[in-house]
Amino acid sequence: MPSADGFIKSTAGGRFAATFMIDDLMYNFSGSFASSVPAFTCNTATISYSSLKNLNSTRSFEGRVGPSKVQLNLANGPVIDGVLDMPLSPGSTVSGSGVWTQN
Numbered sequence: 001m002p003s004a005d006g007f008i009k010s011t012a013g014g015r016f017a018a019t020f021m022i023d024d025l026m027y028n029f030s031g032s033f034a035s036s037v038p039a040f041t042c043n044t045a046t047i048s049y050s051s052l053k054n055l056n057s058t059r060s061f062e063g064r065v066g067p068s069k070v071q072l073n074l075a076n077g078p079v080i081d082g083v084l085d086m087p088l089s090p091g092s093t094v095s096g097s098g099v100w101t102q103n
Contacts, residue, residue, distance in 0.1 A: 003048045008070060008080065012039040016098070018072075018080055020047050027055050029080070031098025038088055042070050045082035054078050058099045066091030 004027075006020030014037055018029040027047075049055060054076050063072040063080075066088030071081040 001048050001050055003046050006045050006047065008040075008042040008045045008082065010037060010040050014096075018045060018047070018098075020045070022052065022055075025102050028101045028103075029055075029059075029098045030101070031061075031096055033094050033096040035092075035094065037065055037092060037094055040065060040070065040088055041085045042082040043085055045070070045080055047078055047080045049078040055102075056100050058097060060095070060097045062093070062095040064091055065094050 004020040004022045006018060008016060008018040010016035014033045016031060016033065020027045055078065060075045061072045064070070066084065067090065068087050069081065069083055071079065073079050
């Protein structure tokens with residue numbers, strides 16, 4: 001399964017942006033969590049995907065943030081994960097949706 005490195009940043013308002021460089025294109029997955037999640041940063045995020053065709057449109061996800069890692073499992077297969085720059089305690093189960101863009 002192909003993978004790419006990038007980062008995830010979130011705000012205390014429950015919004016986030018994840019960015020990955022794949023084949024010289026920047027893929028952005030931006031969205032919001034369904035419940036309140038403290039702000040966090042992960043500068044060592046990785047996305048694993050079966051096809052670039054999976055990195056498009058609006059996608060729902062579920063996963064976990066904290067205490068030391070983040071993992072977002074997108075409904076159509078890709079997985080975004082990494083180690084948080086600063087631990088969050090307690091960790092929480094998350095869900096929400098995001099939109100893929102590329103440039």
